[in-house]
Amino acid sequence: MSDYAAFLAAKAAIDPPTGISAPDGLxxxxxxxxxxxxxWALRRGRAALFAGTGLGKxxxxxxxxDAVARxxxxxxxxxxxxxxAAQFVGEGDKFGIGVTRASQDSDVRGAGAYVTNYDKLARFDMDRLGGIVLDESSILKAxxxxxxxxxxxxxxxxxxxxxxxxTPAPNDFMELGNHAEFLGVMTHAEMLATFFIHDGGDTSKWRLKRHAEGEFWRWVASWAVMLTRPGDLGFTDGAYQLPPLRMHEHLVEVDGPQAGMATLFAMEARTLSERLAARRDSIVPRxxxxxxxxxxxxxxxxxxxxxxxESEAxxxxxxxAVEVRGGDAEGRKEEVLGAFAAGQVRVLVTKPSICGFGMNWQHCHDTAFTGLNDSFEQxxxxxxxxxxxGQQHAVDAHLIAARTEGAVLANLKRKEADAARMQEAMVAAMAGFSTVGVSAAAREKAGYARRALALPSFLEAA
Incomplete structure (x- = not known):
């Protein structure tokens, strides 16, 4: 055993057994x-499920x-x-699992599964709960x-x-730290101190200690299961095959100088303020x-x-086309999104910050990004x-940007390539550990070893 592995083993502690040893009625x-x-998640009691979109989360x-409530x-x-939340109720009806919409604590009447939106969390007494589920839990960092x-x-x-x-952003270890802390496996600070080193240079980021990489993924796999397809866990992929994704780039021209730039001709934006100005000036052609x-x-x-x-235009x-905007009442948002999912609205206009998480729209395979920023995750x-x-058609995604916006498309393509490489490496790193037979998670914590106090000589003399 290496010195570092021995160091980790000396600090390891087993979480209290909070799970269900023999879950039934699934x-x-x-x-x-x-x-x-x-x-596995029920036996674990506190677990993370990182599964690719469409794998039935x-x-x-x-x-x-349902099993925890029973x-x-x-x-x-x-x-x-x-x-x-409405999708959960529909899925529950489809599979015969009872789940009730709740807007406040008074809607919770006895045992059972209840579903609500994150923004209503403060209305509930969490001490009443036997269990809690975070859907699209990466939203924690938002x-x-x-x-x-x-x-x-x-x-x-x-x-x-x-x-x-x-599957969490592979280059965002902080997201894993948020999940570990929510589950009570290890605090965010403990994770950083145990597995990471601070890069004090310009990036000011934490990076994984090279000699700790294997132990880090072993630790993650003790409380999380991660897969992009069933084959990652040794199962047959079967019907879980993705159709082609076709990304189309469209660069539009903008006549004249950008707002705030003292030039005769349209120039490529360099600073953040210039890029924002370029987006505003190019709304019409985009x-x-x-x-x-x-x-x-x-x-x-x-x-x-x-x-x-952009949304109004x-x-x-x-x-x-029907808009869904951030300022819309919750009831209207749900009504429009439900109508779109049911095929009653053909074109939906919205923002990734509003509808970019959780929605299942396999009935649609055409989309256009009229406004882009540097967020690859969005x-x-x-x-x-x-x-x-579950998507039956090739998906066509059109990325539309003004030529004056600078390298926004190039930045997104670079981030996509980086993310693909790191995600592949992350899944591969956990392949040997992420087994569904795990029954408990090891929680790393700083131990305390009692030592005799040695007094300085000048105090002993006194």
Whole structure:
């Protein structure tokens, strides 16, 4: 055993056994890999499920919540992004698992599974709960510190906890730290101190200690299962095959100088303020391009944007398009999103920050990004509303940017390539550890070794 492995082994402690040793009554609808993952998560008691889009996280979350509610005879609360709660109720009806919409604590009446939106968390008494589920749990990092800490502190008193998300951003170890702290495996600070070293250079980031990499992934695999397809866990992929994803780049021209730039001709933006100005100055040609692309057929489509002015212009330019904006009432958002999912609205206009998480839109395979920023995660999540297991068609995603916006498309392509390499490496690193037979998780914590106090000589003399 290496010195570092011995160091970790000396600090290891086993979490208290909070799980269900022999879970039963699980739905027959679970596929082979799902039927292995759910009992593992129930035995673990506090677990993370990092599964690619379309692998049935909703069904697994519902099965887990139902089993915990029956075991504890207490309510289990499922927290979801806005407008996703209705999908959970629909999935519960489909698979015969009872789940009730709840807007406040008074809606929780006895044992069972309940689902609500994250923004309603403060309305519930968490001490009543037998279990809690975070759907699209990567949203944790989007919360302000106060909200995130309140959620983690409130969940600390709940024995059963499940966090479910698509495979986390492979270059975002902080996201894994948030999950570990929510589950009570290790605090964020302990994770950094144990496995990482601070890069004091310009990046000011934490990086994984080279000699700790294997132990780090072994530790993650003790409380999380990670897969992009069933084959990652040794199961047959079968019907879990993705169709082609076709990314189309469109660079539009802008006549004249940008606002705030003392030049005779349109120049490529370099600073952040210049890039924002370039986006505002190019709204018309970008919207015209998106409208032409999405009006050329009568199939369902989503037009993504970042600015309110883009959203308004798209809704005017595309016949029958319906906007969903951040300021809309919750009821209207759910109504429009439900109508789009049901095929009653052909073109939806919205932002990734509003609908980029949790929605299942396999009925749609055409989308256009009228406004882009440097967030690869937003692009990744938005595309996977459509390009997910269960999609029957090739997905066409149109990325529209002004030539004056600078290297926005190049930056996104670079980040995509980096993320693909790191995700592949992450799944491969856990392949030997991420087994569904794990029954408990090792929690690393700093130990305390009692030592005799040696007094300085000048004190001894006194």
């Amino acid at each position: 739905p027959a609808a679970l596929s082979d890999f799902q039927a292995a993952i759910v009992p 909703t069904l697994m979350e519902l099965a887990w919540a 075991h504890t005879n207490r309510p289990v609360l499922i927290l979801t992004p806005l407008a996703v 919360f302000d510190g106060k909200t995130r800490h309140a959620l983690i502190a409130g969940a600390r008193r709940i024995a059963f906890r499940l966090a479910a998300s698509a 919207v015209d391009t998106a409208a032409a692309l999405l009006s050329a057929h009568d199939r369902p489509a989503v037009a993504w944007c970042n600015l309110n002015a 798209l809704a005017r330019a595309i016949p029958g 692009l990744y999540q938005a595309v996977r509303r459509f390009w997910r297991f």
